[in-house]
Structures are given as structure tokens and as C-alpha cells.
Amino acid sequence: MTASNTIQPDISVNLAGLKLANPTMTCSGTGGYAFEYADFMDLSKLGAFVTKSITREYRPGNEPSRIVEVRAGMLNAIGLANVGLKRFLDEKVPELKRMPCPVIVNVAGHSFDDYVETVGAVQALDCVAGVELNVSCPNVKDGLTFGTHAGRLRELTAAVKNVIPGKPLIVKLSPNVEDITATARAAVEGGADILSLVNTFTAMAIDIYKRRPRLANVTGGLSGPAIKPIALHLVSRVYRNVAKSANVPIIGMGGIQYWQDAVEFILAGASGVAVGTALFVDPATPNKICEGLVDYMQKMKVQKLADLVGALELPGDQPKAAPYP
Numbered sequence: 001m002t003a004s005n006t007i008q009p010d011i012s013v014n015l016a017g018l019k020l021a022n023p024t025m026t027c028s029g030t031g032g033y034a035f036e037y038a039d040f041m042d043l044s045k046l047g048a049f050v051t052k053s054i055t056r057e058y059r060p061g062n063e064p065s066r067i068v069e070v071r072a073g074m075l076n077a078i079g080l081a082n083v084g085l086k087r088f089l090d091e092k093v094p095e096l097k098r099m100p101c102p103v104i105v106n107v108a109g110h111s112f113d114d115y116v117e118t119v120g121a122v123q124a125l126d127c128v129a130g131v132e133l134n135v136s137c138p139n140v141k142d143g144l145t146f147g148t149h150a151g152r153l154r155e156l157t158a159a160v161k162n163v164i165p166g167k168p169l170i171v172k173l174s175p176n177v178e179d180i181t182a183t184a185r186a187a188v189e190g191g192a193d194i195l196s197l198v199n200t201f202t203a204m205a206i207d208i209y210k211r212r213p214r215l216a217n218v219t220g221g222l223s224g225p226a227i228k229p230i231a232l233h234l235v236s237r238v239y240r241n242v243a244k245s246a247n248v249p250i251i252g253m254g255g256i257q258y259w260q261d262a263v264e265f266i267l268a269g270a271s272g273v274a275v276g277t278a279l280f281v282d283p284a285t286p287n288k289i290c291e292g293l294v295d296y297m298q299k300m301k302v303q304k305l306a307d308l309v310g311a312l313e314l315p316g317d318q319p320k321a322a323p324y325p
């Protein structure tokens, strides 16, 4: 094939009305509030930028040590350190208005009121294309984590959906549950427009000389390549059992580092792919993933990325036309 007749694949995506030039995003908490990575990645080539979790009140987060490197990944127990809603609106939003790509604000809270007030305030901003809910937080009233209890998650999603009428609501699922399809279904029933998965896996590391946990918080969230195969499996399950039939797009994340990882998530059912821990190794990872996707689609003669979403064939599936060139 000559350069002149090589097709330019279409890698744009439409996530419940949220139109992105490509499927790549940052994972919340790994790319700062706005321009922190501007010197190291081309932000204009991101499908979307996802902010650090914002809470109604300022949070200093946990005591150090709150980050530990482990084999094939890292543990973090940052504890949702963030400037709080007021300073976010005063100091960070003017920056976000200048972002050269769509912006999604991630919101966390410890009560229904926390979430409803914070989402209500950020969704009204013109520079905000959508809101992602971090539901891996314990409720102040009963200590139960919102994202691990299907009934609670359904109620929370419905309450928040009420205050975000015109923009997509993304619910970010925790993997620390017995059956992720139950919480995925609850989020969809509550009105989630998009599901994102997964958040980090609860884990720990021990200093064998001090005989103490390496994190002051004792446990933290495991992320990075170590979790990729598990995250992929969870995306595939949620896609097949909940999202596909409900027509709710998935943003896949968990250990994505190379374009091949992104292709795997897309074949498993993700329409968008977010990069977190890999940004600490190479902030340009999302840009490189786009280049790899285009090459792969050209080689495989796939014109539209949407045609790859969920194209994984499992035993027992109706065979699809072989996508080989």
C-alpha cells in the first residue's frame, strides 16, 4: 500500500454525547489540576483531561509516607488531598478555562450533600465537559464506602444526576467489591451516562527491617501494570453483562502503559482509555498511544475506532468477520 492510498483512521469517540478527538484521558489524581504536565505532554492531543478529585472542603490528605513503589506498580494513600471547592473555583478554574482539550472534573465526598453541592457547582461551569464521581470514599454517617454498596451507589448516582441535567455523569467503579457487575448495574440504574473502571485495589507493603507497613495509612491503592490484567477482566465483564445492553460507554483504566494495552481495553469493551501511573514514567504516554492506535488500525484496515469497541470474540460468540488484513 502506498502512502497516498493509506486511509487515515478515525479515532474520535462519542461518549454519551461527549465528543472527543481521541479516546485517551488522564486518570484522576495523576495529572494534577490543569497544566502541571504541559512541558512534558501535548495537552491539546489528549482526548480529555480529568482533574484530581475535588471535595467540598479542603483536605490535607494522609500523613506521609503516602506513596510507595512496588514491583510493577505503586501504592498510594494520598487521602484525597485537594484544595477544596472554593479554592478550586477561585484558583484552578481560570486555568482550566485555558485548557486545549475537554475537561472532566472528578468529585469526591463523604455524604450525599457533599457530592450534590460540589457536582452542582462544577457542572455549571462552561469549561467543564463532564463530571466523574469518585465513589471510593467512606460515608461519614455509617463508614460504608459508597462504591462498594450497590443500593447506596444507586441512590448517590440518582441524587447527583438530578443536579447535572445537561452534561454526562461518569461513575467511577471500585474494584474492591465481590461482584463489580452489581455496582455497575446500580450506577446505570441511578442514571450514570458513562462508567469508568477501575479505581485502585486495596493493598499493602511491609518494611521488613522496621516490621511496619511502608505506608503511614497501613494500606493504600495499588495501581500500574500489576493491575492491568485484572482491570481488563473487569472491563470485559462489565461490558458484556451491563454496559453493552444498557448502551452506556466505558472508560477503561488500570495499568495502561502502551498502545497495545489500550487496544486490549477497547476490544474488551472500553470506548475511552485513561492513563494514570504510566504518566509518572512517561507523561507523553497518551500521545504515544494515539500514534500506536492509528498505526494498528491502518495495519488491521479498521476505519473507525468505534468498530473495535467490544470486538473481542469469546468462545461461544457468533464469529465476526475476521478483521485481519
Ligand SMILES: Cc1cc2nc3c(=O)[nH]c(=O)nc-3n(C[C@H](O)[C@H](O)[C@H](O)COP(=O)(O)O)c2cc1C
Pocket: 027, 028, 029, 030, 052, 053, 074, 076, 078, 080, 106, 133, 134, 172, 198, 199, 200, 222, 223, 224, 225, 227, 253, 254, 255, 256, 274, 275, 276, 277, 278
Ligand atoms: C497517586 C495517585 C492518586 C490518585 N488519586 C485519585 C483521585 O484523586 N481520584 C480518583 O478517582 N482516583 C485517583 N487515583 C486512581 C487513578 O485515577 C486510577 O483509577 C488508578 O490509578 C488506575 O489506573 P493506573 O493503573 O493507570 O494508575 C489515583 C491514583 C494514583 C496512582
